[in-house]
Amino acid sequence: MPVAALALGCLAAAPAAQRYSLQSDASDVSAKVAFFGLASKTAKFPKVSGTALLPAGDPSGMSLEVTLDARALEAPDKVTLSRLRGPKFFWVEKYPTVQFSGKGMAMTDERNGRVSGNLTARGITKPVTLDVAFDTPPSKARAGEALALTARTTIDRRDFGMTSYSLIVGRKVDIRIRTRMTPG
16 A cells, blocks of 8 residues: 555544534633732623634643633622723723633643643733643543533733732732533
């Protein structure tokens, strides 16, 4: 058999990657920050979209793209909401989205791993790593099966140009993503 035919046969036999879409109605992102050093405030991003590509049997090749609609941001009160949407924080009129783009995943056990990528907010892009957990081990996910994923990371808001109210609002922001991904 010619070498080219053997190579094509090997390529055809390789497991395909499964593409997933994030279900917006089953996804949310929250950002929690210390407030006055005594309490915390949590903002939510209810409009989430994105995709994931998971090579069959090889989670290390995962790619993850998540977009948050910053204009839909929700906060616990009107004053906080106005400030978060304004130019001192997310400046949603100028920067309507927040995006994460990750490539590759290092598994720490069967269901947990770390996805490294870039987070872009206010036009500033910085590297971040998400600690992710799956409801089903990604290496055992069956074709056509939905997956639930949760992810966490902590960022410094100052890295993204959000420096206002430094005596009142903490600099570390704990981010939590919860999503369900469906094939397709």
